[in-house]
Amino acid sequence: MKAIAVFPETKEIHVVEHPEPQIEHPEQVKLRLLEVGVCGTDRHICALAFGTPPAHSEYLILGHEALAEVVAVGEAVTHLQPGDLVVPEVRRPCADPACRACQASHQDFCQTGTYTERGIKELHGYMAEYVVDDVHFLHPVPKALSQVAVLTEPLTIAEKALVQALQIQQRLPWQTSAATSAEPGSGLTAVVLGAGPIGLLGAMLFVIQGFDTYVYSRAQTPNDKADIVAAIGATYISAETTPMEAFKERVGQIDLVYEAMDAAPLAIEVLQNLNRNGIFIFTSGTNPKQPFGIDSAATLHNLTPQNQIIIGTVNAGPATFQSAIEHLGVFQQRWPAILPRLITERYPMERASEVLLQKPGGIKHVVTIG
Ligand SMILES: [Zn+2]
Ligand SMILES: [Zn+2]
Incomplete structure (x- = not known):
């Protein structure tokens, strides 16, 4: 499958062929990515100011502001089904059992600093055609919000x-x-x-x-x-x-x-x-x-x-993803003509470097994956 990756060693950013992930645990969900927003964090990673590929990978797949469609679910997943829209969280808990924040599912307050982050720190991101994720980090989104749900993470x-x-x-x-x-x-x-x-x-x-x-x-x-x-x-x-x-x-x-x-x-x-x-x-x-x-x-x-x-304050936990999705619904009802104007332009994957390497004018730029 196609993905957009940054290679810190060779200082390159381009579309790569990456193995398509498959469900391996009953609590996993396979997602088809629809849209991924680009922000200053992505541009800092592309400027090689920070960002870390997963262990044993020479590249990091970019993207953390995602909207995706469920294509398959593991057998223990009961509240999601193929066709549902979801927004995934970015940060994943650290492995230290002494980290009370991560143990309490508040990895946005991780005390050890050894958390991982999709598309930023030691985990591949969402600028890929497919991703497999743990159901606990996915938040369902009403279909009525499909045009603006990529704004959830910001x-x-x-x-x-x-x-x-x-x-x-x-x-x-x-x-x-x-x-x-x-x-x-x-x-x-x-x-x-x-x-x-x-x-x-x-x-x-x-x-x-x-x-x-x-x-x-x-x-x-x-x-x-x-x-x-x-x-x-x-x-x-x-x-x-x-x-x-x-x-x-x-x-x-x-x-x-x-x-x-x-x-x-x-x-x-x-x-x-x-x-x-x-x-x-x-x-x-x-x-x-x-x-x-x-x-x-x-x-x-x-x-x-x-x-x-x-x-x-940095990052966000599960409750804030929930309230963001609810409030996007309120924004859409109250300002139906205004909210979509926050998305200035959508770019196909092949043109992603145009928004990753520099900031064009406007507000939010989005890469369309599928
Ligand atoms: Zn961002
Ligand atoms: Zn932690």
Whole structure:
């Protein structure tokens, strides 16, 4: 079968012939891949910044944001059947019995760091015609979501961020009743940094949770991302034309910041302007090879006197995949013409390198497998 692989030794990326996997255990499911989203992680792997092939393989099959169709199930699989659509999880637990996170199926919080990840770390990914996976890592998707379900995995980043923010902010008892309501963000202001797929999906999530939502991003208006932000009832503000002081004036108190941009200096500026009792969530990493100077005293100045929280979050567990699929359904009902616009273009496998080696303009780029 065909697959798209990166060869770290020879620095090549191309379509390979890879043995078609077969079901070998009763709890396995054979999948035919339909679509795989491309993100910065894939491009970092293609730039050989990280990513590790499985043991004894000279290449790594790429792809972790997948939508697939079930073609066969092992005999112990009861809740999936051929024709069903599924989204697979990315991270798999480590083998250390002392890792309480992985033992509790929370491998997104793995304590040893020896977890594996499909398409990233020591496991082949989903840019292949077929994959065999354990049923425990597959989440069924309604057929009505087939055109947008490839966005599930990027949405899980926002889902996990929100769950943690709501848990942590239960330290504020007067917000606790709101946190358990249908609109836990009611009366609160959320700022999303960045208008890429993770940012826009996060903005949609914050809007349906009742937050007064702002997206702060570089590009000047008018632009397509700003149009999408306006259409979902959030406010887009360009960092090019609205510097921090003016931004703060327009937004007022900032209760929650969801960082989804690779522009750490701007993120730090916003962090310095977080509200009392506010929470700042980092989802993108910084590159230690590209250090930037910050005024640490100014950055941390308000942390203690204003009861602020800073967290980092990565990956997602089973519950967040479930809620992402449910919320995609809510987005689709509420914004049927807007949600599909997050997918800018679909590329056949043969043209995948066009989106893996560089980032074309637009929002989410998807490789069509079958
Ligand atoms: Zn990704
Ligand atoms: Zn672990």
